[in-house]
Amino acid sequence: MADTNVKPDKVVEIPLSTVEIPVGPQHPAVHEPILIKVYAEGEQVVRAEAHTGYNHRGIEKLAEKKSFYQDIFLCGRVCGICNSVHADCYVRALERILDKDPPPRAKYLRTLVMELERLHSHMLVLAVTAEIVGFDTLFMHMMRDRELIMKAKEIVTGNRVLADYIMVGGVRRDLNSEKVDKLKKILSKVEPAIKHYQKVYEEDVTLRKRLVGVGVISPAEVTTHGLLGPVARASNIPTDARFHDAYDAYAEVPFRVITRKECDCWGRSMVRFEESFVSIEICRYILNHLPQGEAVPDERRLPRRFPEGEAFTTVEAPRGELTYYVMSKGGISPYRVKIRTPSYNNIINTVPFYVGHTIADVPTILASYDPCISCMERAVIVDLRRGGRRVVSLRDLARGVA
Amino acid sequence: MGALPLLKEVLKNIFRRPATIEYPKVETPVEPDARGRQYADLNKCVGCSLCMIECPPKAIRMEKIPEGYEVPKRNARRMYPVIDYLKCIYCYRCVTVCPTRAYVTTSEYRLATSVATTSRELSLSTLKKAAQKSSGG
Numbered sequence: 001m002a003d004t005n006v007k008p009d010k011v012v013e014i015p016l017s018t019v020e021i022p023v024g025p026q027h028p029a030v031h032e033p034i035l036i037k038v039y040a041e042g043e044q045v046v047r048a049e050a051h052t053g054y055n056h057r058g059i060e061k062l063a064e065k066k067s068f069y070q071d072i073f074l075c076g077r078v079c080g081i082c083n084s085v086h087a088d089c090y091v092r093a094l095e096r097i098l099d100k101d102p103p104p105r106a107k108y109l110r111t112l113v114m115e116l117e118r119l120h121s122h123m124l125v126l127a128v129t130a131e132i133v134g135f136d137t138l139f140m141h142m143m144r145d146r147e148l149i150m151k152a153k154e155i156v157t158g159n160r161v162l163a164d165y166i167m168v169g170g171v172r173r174d175l176n177s178e179k180v181d182k183l184k185k186i187l188s189k190v191e192p193a194i195k196h197y198q199k200v201y202e203e204d205v206t207l208r209k210r211l212v213g214v215g216v217i218s219p220a221e222v223t224t225h226g227l228l229g230p231v232a233r234a235s236n237i238p239t240d241a242r243f244h245d246a247y248d249a250y251a252e253v254p255f256r257v258i259t260r261k262e263c264d265c266w267g268r269s270m271v272r273f274e275e276s277f278v279s280i281e282i283c284r285y286i287l288n289h290l291p292q293g294e295a296v297p298d299e300r301r302l303p304r305r306f307p308e309g310e311a312f313t314t315v316e317a318p319r320g321e322l323t324y325y326v327m328s329k330g331g332i333s334p335y336r337v338k339i340r341t342p343s344y345n346n347i348i349n350t351v352p353f354y355v356g357h358t359i360a361d362v363p364t365i366l367a368s369y370d371p372c373i374s375c376m377e378r379a380v381i382v383d384l385r386r387g388g389r390r391v392v393s394l395r396d397l398a399r400g401v402a
Numbered sequence: 403m404g405a406l407p408l409l410k411e412v413l414k415n416i417f418r419r420p421a422t423i424e425y426p427k428v429e430t431p432v433e434p435d436a437r438g439r440q441y442a443d444l445n446k447c448v449g450c451s452l453c454m455i456e457c458p459p460k461a462i463r464m465e466k467i468p469e470g471y472e473v474p475k476r477n478a479r480r481m482y483p484v485i486d487y488l489k490c491i492y493c494y495r496c497v498t499v500c501p502t503r504a505y506v507t508t509s510e511y512r513l514a515t516s517v518a519t520t521s522r523e524l525s526l527s528t529l530k531k532a533a534q535k536s537s538g539g
Contacts (some may be wrong), residue, residue: 066458073458073493135413144421158437172498173435201406213406299498 018046025054029132029363032373034347036366038087040359048362050347053223055373061338064248068306069299071334073164075324078339079375080146080161081121082317084113086324087166087334089315090337092247093285096311098303103297104249111249112286113156113165114315119190120149121318122272122279125370127199129269132363133210138200143275145193152186159295160264180287180346187287191280201266209264215365217353219265225349229320229343230275231369234260234267249308255282265368279331304331319343319370341375384393430511437492438473438510441521442483443528445474446504449481453496455503462496465522471529485521487513 018039033054041048046155059078063071075090076083088110095102102110127142150160157163158173165172201207217227222235233238240257242250245266258274260267310327320342327336346369354362423430432438442453443466454462467473478533483496497505506528518524 067456069495070458073491073495077491137408141408143410154433158435158494159492162491162493164437164491172494178425196407203440204408299495300501314428 005304017090020232021368023359023362025051029366030128030371030373032371034366036351036354036362036372037364038354038359041361042152045354045357045359046365048351050350050351051372058373060337062333067304067332068328068334069168069302069367071337072317073338076162076164079155079341079372081124081304081372082117082319082375084110084117084157084165085164085315085317085322085341086186087163088114088152088248089313089322089324090326091166091168092315093313093324094287094306095309096313097306097328098168099399100146100169102170102395104291105174108170108253108286108290109156109175109295110166111253113153113163113171114248115282115286116149116153116156118278118282118318119165119279120146120153121370122276123149123172124193125305125367126201126272129265129364129367130201130207130209133207135204137198142197142383145190147199148186148190152183155182155186157221163276167299168302170295172296172299174295175290180290183315184287186278187283191277191331192279194273194276196363198270199402200267202274210262210361210364210379211269211368212262212264213264214357214361215368216263216266217350217374221353225373226345227254227320228345229317229350229370230268231320231346231350232273233258235263236261237338239321241314241321245314245316247313247315250288253282253285260346265364316340319372319375320346339371343370343372343375345375406535432509432511434509435507436509436511437494438508439487439503439513439523440492440494440497441485441528442500442504443506444471444477444482444525445528446502447477447482447525448502448504449477449479450468450501450502451481452499453483455493456499457481457491458495459489459491461486461491467526467529470532471526472532473529482525483521484525485523487519488518492504 004334018041021038021040025035028034028036036053037049037051037223038045054057059074061076066074067291071093074089076205078086123142123146125138127146130142131139153163154160156173156175156179181313188361217231217235220236220343222232228239236259238257238259242255243257258271258278260271262270295346306328308328309332310325312323312325314321314323323340325336325338326334350369354365357365449464451464454464462483462485463479465484467482473480485496494507497507
């Protein structure tokens with residue numbers, strides 16, 4: 001804006017207009033492709049749009065062509081970080097169609113793997129948040145200690161990342177006392193490390209300046225926009241499928257739902273830190289109270305053909321409530337597999353909340369939602385036959401009407 | 403100041419050995435039962451193709467066992483599974499569905515090779531070579 005007190009002939013007038021800045025699709029905040037198109041006036045964001053579709057792989061359609069059992073491994077590959085929760089949700093849907101209940105030991109082991117996954121997922125996003133803020137040292141340290149949990153996952157499942165652990169009627173590997181001891185040692189190393197990083201997050205001036213009061217979402221907005229997971233819990237909305245649905249061993253394992261009242265990026269980080277401690281507590285409880293009995297089903301004796309039926313299951317992924325709808329018309333392949341991931345709501349519905357912040361805050365806010373692009377890429381609305389695009393309102397998209 | 407405890411650790415790290423595993427010099431520690439390269443033991447395999455049918459990424463093909471090997475009688479069709487390691491996702495579905503538990507599992511993760519991209523040689527090496535007389539049949 002031109003200063004009116006200065007003489008006009010000495011001032012170079014720069015016309016203030018809206019500038020369109022693409023944030024992404026290459027590395028907008030996380031290593032996954034999404035384009036946040038930001039319209040800025042000066043430094044301030046006046047409008048934002050989310051453009052998706054860079055990572056669409058047609059998994060739902062592929063799931064209809066493969067058999068029920070092949071889909072367990074396919075669903076695990078929807079998202080690398082939360083692969084066990086995807087597999088668990090799908091397998092529980094299959095078990096509901098088959099009217100089969102896994103043994104208690106298997107339920108406990110499933111819960112253990114999912115909690116380890118939550119732990120490393122939360123550590124990853126907290127590390128990435130620190131990196132975006134510019135605190136690369138913290139990022140490196142957190143990623144170093146995250147390796148311990150990856151090792152724990154390898155001990156339980158046989159692989160660092162892709163677990164392929166959950167099977168209809170149980171799990172695919174059992175734990176022995178030697179492995180239990182190893183896991184307990186790892187947990188005792190990880191807990192003080194995370195406490196240390198939480199202290200850094202709480203006290204560091206740079207992190208506080210960049211995170212406190214940024215990306216505020218009021219509890220009312222969380223409800224109207226259908227936000228899930230830590231994003232909702234940081235705005236004091238106690239939504240947690242582990243608590244409401246009490247699937248697997250969550251009905252028997254004591255745990256608490258973490259909520260914060262900050263409503264901003266910092267509050268979301270704190271929710272993740274505190275949830276990490278809850279996860280460690282759950283893991284410890286499971287390792288100490290593991291029921292005896294069989295956990296591994298003989299995969300050669302599982303029924304190949306499924307009866308007619310449908311099932312809708314939910315699971316609390318590290319990013320929020322994940323739901324699967326599986327429909328069987330009999331035979332060896334599902335008729336329909338519908339996946340709704342929490343990132344879908346959390347990324348697309350939070351677009352209005354960038355407005356009013358500076359451009360530098362955009363990646364910070366995006367990272368605070370813990371976006372998982374590969375999870376959410378499953379709704380491309382392009383009409384090839386008519387050669388046009390359909391414009392769908394955000395509300396319809398979020399409801400899944402479109 | 404929150405950075406202060408971190409600063410202490412940073413200063414300590416200057417004198418520590420690197421946390422990164424220096425891979426070619428030092429081997430990455432892997433659990434003995436980690437899911438690595440697997441192949442079929444042809445002394446147990448009956449050539450039923452179940453692993454091929456169940457394989458999620460369709461990485462397994464059934465092939466005819468070449469002449470010159472002593473094949474067990476129960477594998478009458480002389481078929482055996484060949485895994486394409488470039489397609490394999492190491493989910494071990496083939497290992498668990500095998501009716502004769504014929505698969506040999508290893509924790510071998512170093513698969514970057516220009517030679518053994520399939521399990522053909524590993525599987526055939528489990529069979530004895532036939533004596534010259536019977537090799538014609």
